[in-house]
Amino acid sequence: MKSRLRYVSEFLMLVAAGVMAGSVRGSEPAVIRSNVQYAVPQITLVRQDGKSVFLPKELDDGRPVVMNFVFTTCGTICPLLSQTFERLQSKLGADRDRVHIVSITIDPEEDTPQRLTEYAKRYNAGPGWQHYTGTLKAIVATERAFNVYRGDKMSHTPVTLLRLAPGRPWVRFDGFVTADELAREIRSEVAAAK
Amino acid sequence: MSPVIPAHAGRLRYSLQALIVSVWVILILIAPAGARNAADESAGERLYREGMLPSSRPLRGYRAGAGSIEGSDAACVHCHRPSGFGSTEGRSVIPPVTAKYLFHARTRQKDKEDTQHGSAAVPDRSAYTDATLARAIREGVGPDGRPLDYLMPRYKLDDATMASLIAYLKSLSGRRQPGVTDDTMHFATIIAPDSDPVKKQAMLDVLDHYFAAKNTLYRPRVPLLRGSERVRPRILRKWQLHVWQLEGNPETWKAQLHKRLLTEPVFAVISGIAGRNWEPVHEFCQEESIPCLLPNVELPVVKESDFYNVYFSRGVLLEADLIAQKVREQVGKSERARIIQVYRADDIGAEASRELCIKVEPVGFRVLNHALGSGDSIQSQADFLKGAGQDDVVVFWLRPKDLKGLPPDVPTRATLYFSGVMGGLENVPLSGGWRVAAQITYPLELPERRAVLLNYPLGWFRWQRINLVAERTQVDTYVACSILSENLDSMHDDLVRDYLLERTEDMLSSRLINGFYTRLGLAAGQRFASKGGYIVRLSESGRAKVTAEGDWIVPSLQ
Numbered sequence: 001m002k003s004r005l006r007y008v009s010e011f012l013m014l015v016a017a018g019v020m021a022g023s024v025r026g027s028e029p030a031v032i033r034s035n036v037q038y039a040v041p042q043i044t045l046v047r048q049d050g051k052s053v054f055l056p057k058e059l060d061d062g063r064p065v066v067m068n069f070v071f072t073t074c075g076t077i078c079p080l081l082s083q084t085f086e087r088l089q090s091k092l093g094a095d096r097d098r099v100h101i102v103s104i105t106i107d108p109e110e111d112t113p114q115r116l117t118e119y120a121k122r123y124n125a126g127p128g129w130q131h132y133t134g135t136l137k138a139i140v141a142t143e144r145a146f147n148v149y150r151g152d153k154m155s156h157t158p159v160t161l162l163r164l165a166p167g168r169p170w171v172r173f174d175g176f177v178t179a180d181e182l183a184r185e186i187r188s189e190v191a192a193a194k
Numbered sequence: 195m196s197p198v199i200p201a202h203a204g205r206l207r208y209s210l211q212a213l214i215v216s217v218w219v220i221l222i223l224i225a226p227a228g229a230r231n232a233a234d235e236s237a238g239e240r241l242y243r244e245g246m247l248p249s250s251r252p253l254r255g256y257r258a259g260a261g262s263i264e265g266s267d268a269a270c271v272h273c274h275r276p277s278g279f280g281s282t283e284g285r286s287v288i289p290p291v292t293a294k295y296l297f298h299a300r301t302r303q304k305d306k307e308d309t310q311h312g313s314a315a316v317p318d319r320s321a322y323t324d325a326t327l328a329r330a331i332r333e334g335v336g337p338d339g340r341p342l343d344y345l346m347p348r349y350k351l352d353d354a355t356m357a358s359l360i361a362y363l364k365s366l367s368g369r370r371q372p373g374v375t376d377d378t379m380h381f382a383t384i385i386a387p388d389s390d391p392v393k394k395q396a397m398l399d400v401l402d403h404y405f406a407a408k409n410t411l412y413r414p415r416v417p418l419l420r421g422s423e424r425v426r427p428r429i430l431r432k433w434q435l436h437v438w439q440l441e442g443n444p445e446t447w448k449a450q451l452h453k454r455l456l457t458e459p460v461f462a463v464i465s466g467i468a469g470r471n472w473e474p475v476h477e478f479c480q481e482e483s484i485p486c487l488l489p490n491v492e493l494p495v496v497k498e499s500d501f502y503n504v505y506f507s508r509g510v511l512l513e514a515d516l517i518a519q520k521v522r523e524q525v526g527k528s529e530r531a532r533i534i535q536v537y538r539a540d541d542i543g544a545e546a547s548r549e550l551c552i553k554v555e556p557v558g559f560r561v562l563n564h565a566l567g568s569g570d571s572i573q574s575q576a577d578f579l580k581g582a583g584q585d586d587v588v589v590f591w592l593r594p595k596d597l598k599g600l601p602p603d604v605p606t607r608a609t610l611y612f613s614g615v616m617g618g619l620e621n622v623p624l625s626g627g628w629r630v631a632a633q634i635t636y637p638l639e640l641p642e643r644r645a646v647l648l649n650y651p652l653g654w655f656r657w658q659r660i661n662l663v664a665e666r667t668q669v670d671t672y673v674a675c676s677i678l679s680e681n682l683d684s685m686h687d688d689l690v691r692d693y694l695l696e697r698t699e700d701m702l703s704s705r706l707i708n709g710f711y712t713r714l715g716l717a718a719g720q721r722f723a724s725k726g727g728y729i730v731r732l733s734e735s736g737r738a739k740v741t742a743e744g745d746w747i748v749p750s751l752q
Contacts, residue, residue, distance in 0.1 A: 073719045108748070109748045
């Protein structure tokens with residue numbers, strides 16, 4: 001029931017985002033920010049270095065987590081999403097590796113660890129930014145758990161998730177959130193952890 | 195005495211001189227302008243496709259809050275695609291940028307709208323002019339003063355560069371393409387001389403029936419259905435198949451194909467079949483910018499940067515990678531294990547064995563290759579099998595004819611892999627101990643699961659009275675035709691070759707019924723639609739039944 005309510009509320013927000021996007025389709029991206037509870041799925045993914053990792057453990061390493069869903073042969077929205085993470089890393093400066101940046105592919109059969117490594121290099125990903133693939137089943141389950149599964153990769157929509165610490169709610173951004181906005185959200189948490 | 199020149203003759207001379215001078219002046223004015231336009235358009239093309247400015251410096255685009263992108267990352271082609279017809283991804287819509295779209299007003303009234311602007315066209319917009327288009331590219335403002343979508347970067351182009359880009363957009367996808375006439379779409383299928391004659395005929399049967407069935411829906415001039423303007427009959431052109439049978443040495447194939455194309459211009463190559471070599475056909479399609487969709491080949495050309503060639507899978511090369519993955523994961527004792535491969539030197543197993551070498555030698559496996567020459571039989575070579583120890587792996591890249599020559603008893607305790615694609619999948623002719631020991635590569639959906647997926651094509655064959663003589667070739671050909679038909683229908687009147695490939699990239703993964711394939715999917719830069727497979731074991735009973743040894747594998751080794 002709770003999850004259904006969550007989907008309904010997210011749907012309403014998306015409708016609102018659509019209306020906003022329709023009215024201001026413009027120079028500033030229309031982004032909807034919401035707080036959501038997600039149970040991290042008990043799933044094993046494969047990191048770009050080829051190592052199998054248990055997703056809850058990977059996300060609960062104590063650091064703030066910023067996460068998105070991309071695929072390496074996507075020409076439309078993924079380059080912008082990845083560029084935002086590239087800029088976020090450079091904005092974080094000395095604190096760069098105190099934030100765990102997670103990009104999960106939605107095209108796992110194409111995006112092997114090797115391809116993800118090459119992709120990460122293209123966006124100058126530092127050690128704090130990891131890319132993940134897995135079996136199709138594991139990836140779909142992960143997408144569903146974070147309510148980003150839209151069926152086909154061509155129905156991909158831009159979503160960025162942020163969790164300041166394990167146990168805290170996720171902040172969800174539907175639309176193209178900027179690196180500045182993400183850095184602002186994270187910075188206080190990183191400063192507090194020092 | 196000086197000759198008397200009549201006054202009117204002088205006038206004539208001056209008029210002639212004036213005429214010659216003015217012709218020269220006009221020529222001088224026109225010729226460089228023409229040359230300049232051509233140069234401009236090619237500069238525009240470089241900018242559009244490569245993100246390169248006329249100065250050879252990289253193009254730069256800017257988005258508020260997201261910084262800049264440059265070079266190929268900033269190139270228009272990324273989002274607007276090679277055809278210029280744009281694309282959609284989720285809720286993000288990248289509108290077309292062809293002249294027909296940009297320089298005509300778009301209305302929300304459906305009955306006034308023609309559908310000739312790509313599937314990503316945005317309604318309700320005034321026509322652009324050169325000036326408003328330049329403003330859109332520089333400042334991100336549409337012709338009616340509304341801001342463009344956030345995804346569209348801003349580009350600070352100087353006037354000359356802007357003119358070259360607009361000149362290029364005016365020519366992009368604007369001309370009628372070869373193989374398209376008012377009432378007919380022409381397609382070719384290409385047959386290599388070493389194709390299996392049964393499979394070749396099986397493929398042609400399916401193509402002929404598919405084209406004939408398609409043409410029964412052809413209506414030359416059907417008025418719009420009254421009151422339902424969105425339901426437009428789109429089968430406005432017949433399909434015509436040209437069978438291009440190649441002859442002789444592969445080195446002459448390309449010349450044969452170029453010659454055929456001159457007399458029979460085709461829009462695309464559909465299906466096709468080859469024994470060992472498809473490379474000349476692949477190269478021809480790439481050189482001529484002809485889509486070549488889903489040929490029946492087990493050894494495709496692996497060059498995913500080649501836009502025009504699309505394959506079902508990497509065939510035997512995928513099988514080599516499946517074995518490499520399994521061996522590297524399971525054997526693990528690489529310092530002792532040897533991989534022994536048997537193949538015919540003149541068959542596709544030679545390339546498959548090379549691929550396996552590339553994947554296992556760098557991690558320390560020793561590979562021994564036994565290439566059978568044209569006179570050699572497997573019996574005469576069976577000794578190497580006795581030498582294969584328990585830790586070793588033997589890989590058979592052989593056809594049924596050779597496999598039937600294996601000794602009755604298995605002379606080794608080595609791990610045995612067989613190419614399913616070459617050996618006949620679940621019908622691989624193995625008996626006794628061989629059946630028990632064999633692990634077969636199976637880069638297709640498993641027989642019991644695909645039974646449902648085959649229902650529709652097999653039912654269609656029955657309805658069409660097509661004899662089932664080469665099930666996989668026939669089903670793959672049918673699936674290829676269905677994909678062509680769906681994508682072409684979705685293109686409406688934008689019958690542009692590049693757009694056919696873009697539609698295939700975008701739409702393939704939404705198909706559910708793909709015959710022998712579990713899943714098909716592509717994207718820009720992906721040219722092999724099915725990406726994994728199983729390793730299976732045969733039933734001991736001798737019936738054509740298999741059991742998967744583990745899950746679906748997508749090889750991921752470097």
